[in-house]
Amino acid sequence: MSSASPQPVRFGVVVFPGSNCDADAHHAISTFPGATVDYLWHKDTDLKGVQAVVLPGGFSYGDYLRCGAIARFSPIMQAVKDFAADGGLVMGICNGFQTLTEAGLLPGALIRNTGLKFVCRYVNLRVENAETPFTRACDEGDVLRIVVKHNEGNYTVDPETLAAMKANGQVVLRYCDADGVPGDAANPNGAVEHIAGICNETRNVFGMMPHPENSVEAALAGGADGRRLFQSIIDTLTVAEVAS
Amino acid sequence: MKVRVTITPKQGILDPQGVTVERALPALGFQGVTDVRIGKHIELRYDPPGGVSAEQARTDVDDMCRRLLANPIIEDYTFELDEG
Amino acid sequence: MKVRVTITPKQGILDPQGVTVERALPALGFQGVTDVRIGKHIELRYDPPGGVSAEQARTDVDDMCRRLLANPIIEDYTFELDEG
Amino acid sequence: MTRRADLAAAEALGLTAEEYAKICEIQGGEPTYVELAIYSLMWSEHCSYKHSRPVLGRFPTSGPRILQGPGENAGVIDVGDGWAVAMKVESHNHPSAVEPFQGAATGVGGIVRDIFTMGARPCVSLDSLRFGELSEPRQRFLLDGVVGGIAHYGNCLGIPTVGGEIYFEPSYEGNCLVNAMSAGLIRADDIVRAVAAGVGNHVVLIGSKTGRDGIGGASVLASQEFDETLEEKRPSVQVGDPFTEKKLIEACLELLNDHHVVSMQDLGAAGLTSSSSEMASKGFVGLDIHADRVPLREADMEPWEIMISESQERMLAIVEPAKLETVQGICERWDLDCTVIGEVTDTKMLRIHWHGEVVGDIPARRLADESPVIRTPSVKPDYLVDEPVAVDDASYPPPKDLGAALAELLAAPNIASKRWAWEQYDYIVQANTVQIPGSDAAVLRIKGTGRGIAFANDCNGRHCYLDPYRGAKAAVAEAARNLSCAGALPVAVTDCLNFGNPEKGEIYWQFEQAVEGIAEACEALDTPVVSGNVSFYNESFGQAIYPTPMIGMLGIYDDVDIHLDGAFKDEGDVIVLLGPPAGFVDGSEYQKVHYGRVEGRVPDVDLALEVRLQAAVREAVARRLLKSAHDCAEGGLAVALAESAIASGAPGGAQWTDPAAAKPERSGRWLGADVTIGAVERPDLALFGEAPSRVVVTCAPGDLEAVHALAGDLPFAVLGVVTGESLRCTMGDEELLALPVSELHGVYESLPDRLA
């Protein structure tokens, strides 16, 4: 590794009409000295040279019809697909996760919470795979305390795909108790096998229901456990940059 | 018997979903779509213990719609019964 | 023309709303309701500029359903066209 | 020919003969139907405040921090470093009684528009709710719908709902109360007022298309009692579209903050009519409105319908011709309709055009400002005619098992945790939330500064029923006390005055008394009233609600880091009761829950004592002498102690991952208390009786002396210490109660069981 301080990693946060955690994601990333961040407008067709794309939480197009169903047709999404196909890092948070599944960039779908209510609550997340660009700053088995807030966070996928995902390490985060044990009592939405976050086969596209961008400052109610996910992305891209 | 209930937003009541989908369609390449209204479709089996006449079933299902399945203040509903 | 689309949760996919409705019904005095599945009912007019054949309309509406109105991973759909 | 409207038509719209005569005088003859419809709405109770205006003048409304008092869409308070907070509360009681989900949702939508109309970015919502008893299925349906509607709308907008209150009393059975409060942040020099100006400027309508939503809503729904015709009034239900409102927020803030528009006004009650006439009236100009240019959702609407429609998510802007293109561009970027529907004139008339014909022509100022004023002669209600006296304690036999009585209180719907509701709200979005719901006050930071703001909602309607003056005064004192416990300095009030039919002398008396109580308390606490709302006619079949003057209060921090919550922190900390030790059964939750009675003389707040007490608490928080502070409200001292113990499972005001698990998330064990009360004849009243001006604080043993010194001559009683696992109260050698905190937690969180 060179001793010169590396270039900051350039993030882009996509803004869809109805996104409402776009500013939070922007703010969260801006608290990292190793990163810069810009907004990407849904009607644009290029990614302005960013190195990592965040699809933020919120209610794109009001979540009407299905969450993420309309957003996935936005002009920017073609660019995001091309970027992902080239190995670019894409992180979908909540509504962003929903949009990635609708777009076919991640397997499965997110349906209505079993409680049929919006749920805003702190949850514990067990890191199931720390070998992804989004979790490398964690160790397997680590427990992160991060808030969920959603109405449709109930992850579902057909059994064959799920088996393949597990074999391939694509289940990245699970809801668990404070001791790291996944279980029904810790699962806020009924997601299959308590899944909270997954990645694609090539591990460069990642979606999670909880909101790490609301857990980056210890002074706030959300705590700071979410930092490790953003730090992972920064580390991944910084190392890549330095290596190349 | 099988029951199929169709629930639609009442005439004159705003349907934000329908409006949003309608606005989105042209960008996907679908021209000429108008008057989009989005409601619910509910299927269920109704086999009360001891059986029930078709007429009674109609009354019961209507009751279910009014009290639980639909919101009569802003929604209309229709239903079909299917022996078997 | 008028189009009516019916969207239902796929067999084997959990339907939390259906489950809840099914559980709520006995308390309201309705016994014997099972297999509740809740989906969507969409109505729209499709009149593309320059007109369209019935066959082409079927293809177009099917396309709309597959790409936007339904999510094939979790939902099935059917539709009807109605001249006029 | 334009149709002319006669007295019969006026009466059908709820106008009186005198009002009609005044209209004829202003119009110089019989009004047109459009004119009459406009007058009937603008002069309805809801829009004109005809019964309340003269009384509201009693409020203190100014002060060095107040940048905008009542009279605009929201009041504005300077909170330091060039930042200001715009805040207001609005009732949506009647619409919520008809359709709880949409009624509550559109209530949130309306109040949020009032905030961003000023140029402020909405940053918090609170909701103050009242229902009949939870045992009634209809009330559970209303609660479920109202909370769901607030969640649906606020969550979609990305505005954190950080606080509120929910009470259940039989008096609200026919009239639930849904009071939505919102506040926003703005740079103090960016405040925009809703004043039309610049003859020749465009009048532009932005947002949703106009349909028949809520036609007559203002007059029909908000200004009459409910009766059997309720069913027929249903078609005017408004459906909210939070997605469009979210786009409106972004587009309008860009338009306002970058000065692309002259001014802006939201379309609330009475729609285009009230927004256009108020803007014209305030600007001493006229407006020409071409009703035929308004984009419609339903093709066949008549001009009067268009003028009074209450379709949601619409804004009216005054735009200079040179800036029209920019404005249209910004709206297009957000996929919002933006239509020029008229222009500013020098006629001072609100003139309505319809396909080339003038169908209405009204002097804007007289319409907006000359609405009738009615002062009902007030009459003390029968139930209070004999000066109420404190109840005779002897008629309240003390319970044998005080532990069971405490559990009963903690489980009572008015006291039990409202987690079921607030977990449906996104309370964390915008990344400013320091203190989440579930404690005395919600605390937020202001990004980029060390500063913070805090909010609390309060009103005990039962106290206001037993004595509207004392009850209203106590509501202000309690809201301020909640903020002070969190370490914030209370600075301003917004109020929502919910009452029955003001045409009745008894109701008017309650109203006047409550306003007097609020005014005195606000003067003493130096918290001027900057905005508010009045909701009358909360009666069904002649049965009025408890008078419910809801107080929403803003507090500020120079340094938000010093904020405090009510949770016990460490074993061995000393527990102190600041304030008078005595509790009273009169009007208490204990009286209602344990004895099934509501009667007596509620204690009066000693405002001088209250002011000193709160100053001492704030000072102790600022000097970091306290570990926790929690005020004693419903349920008295014992419930306050229990709540602090239960909250110990969640350090820093955070919460359990699994609310059902009787185990604190991080510390792994509950903190309880071991306390002793002085010898009294009625220990139950010392534990569960209620009185104002009482705060339970804890501090490290080493800081006790400093806290005592700060308290000066305030009543000060060392009760005991924070211990592990259980809450134990003794009197001398006698054990009054001892319960594991995990058990108290279980009962306290039991509300969901009763909602199923």
Ligand SMILES: Nc1ncnc2c1ncn2[C@@H]1O[C@H](COP(=O)(O)OP(=O)(O)O)[C@@H](O)[C@H]1O
């Ligand atoms: N109880 C009250 N206390 C203080 N101000 C009030 C009260 N009721 C109404 N106001 C003020 O009167 C004005 C008109 O209120 P309202 O008609 O509710 O406004 P809007 O039309 O924006 O809903 C506002 O400035 C409001 O703050």
Ligand SMILES: [Mg+2]
């Ligand atoms: Mg307003």
